[in-house]
Amino acid sequence: EDKVVQSPLSLVVHEGDTVTLNCSYEVTNFRSLLWYKQEKKAPTFLFMLTSSGIEKKSGRLSSILDKKELSSILNITATQTGDSAIYLCAVPETSGSRLTFGEGTQLTVNP
Amino acid sequence: ETGVTQTPRHLVMGMTNKKSLKCEQHLGHNAMYWYKQSAKKPLELMFVYSLEERVENNSVPSRFSPECPNSSHLFLHLHTLQPEDSALYLCASSIGHGTNYGYTFGSGTRLTVV
Numbered sequence: 243e244d245k246v247v248q249s250p251l252s253l254v255v256h257e258g259d260t261v262t263l264n265c266s267y268e269v270t271n272f273r274s275l276l277w278y279k280q281e282k283k284a285p286t287f288l289f290m291l292t293s294s295g296i297e298k299k300s301g302r303l304s305s306i307l308d309k310k311e312l313s314s315i316l317n318i319t320a321t322q323t324g325d326s327a328i329y330l331c332a333v334p335e336t337s338g339s340r341l342t343f344g345e346g347t348q349l350t351v352n353p
Numbered sequence: 354e355t356g357v358t359q360t361p362r363h364l365v366m367g368m369t370n371k372k373s374l375k376c377e378q379h380l381g382h383n384a385m386y387w388y389k390q391s392a393k394k395p396l397e398l399m400f401v402y403s404l405e406e407r408v409e410n411n412s413v414p415s416r417f418s419p420e421c422p423n424s425s426h427l428f429l430h431l432h433t434l435q436p437e438d439s440a441l442y443l444c445a446s447s448i449g450h451g452t453n454y455g456y457t458f459g460s461g462t463r464l465t466v467v
Contacts, residue, residue, distance in 0.1 A: 283460040343396040
């Protein structure tokens with residue numbers, strides 16, 4: 243059974259801090275890994291990673307995949323209170339018709 | 354707004370009630386999904402529809418009944434629910450049936466069963 247584990251489950255930081263969120267996966271036939279940000283309700287897409295070692299970047303957020311370690315990290319630099327959210331990691335299952343999600347990391351950025 | 358609209362945003366229902374959740378997208382996507390999100394648990398896939406045909410039913414109890422009349426609309430009919438069914442129900446859509454295309458999520462319906 244495919245599995246996604248995220249850590250930490252919860253993180254509280256101050257504005258300006260840099261954070262690293264972790265995602266590890268076990269999937270029979272890896273194709274991609276996705277990161278989502280969920281603020282109030284709707285998860286919104288951040289990154290899709292398919293190739294190991296290639297960093298994807300969007301403003302202060304960046305993410306990289308390590309296929310050897312079966313993991314990915316999401317970095318947020320110079321955090322702001324607006325970064326407070328649940329960050330979800332997901333991988334497509336072998337059949338391709340569904341995503342397996344991790345529990346998510348609840349990030350709280352205090353002023 | 355993400356392009357996927359869910360109504361209602363909040364719903365409180367008794368265990369003997371019948372209600373329906375609605376999801377609508379006008380993104381031209383032809384696959385739609387229902388997910389359940391409970392506190393401290395990963396998102397759980399409930400149903401997948403591709404081109405209006407149900408392609409997956411992830412062992413969901415029969416008190417949840419999906420309906421997809423066309424590729425833009427998806428319903429979740431609820432009947433005699435239990436308190437443990439209280440959760441956030443998220444609808445999503447994608448261009449193709451398959452996650453390589455990425456999902457667009459709606460804002461969800463927060464359901465409370467009393």
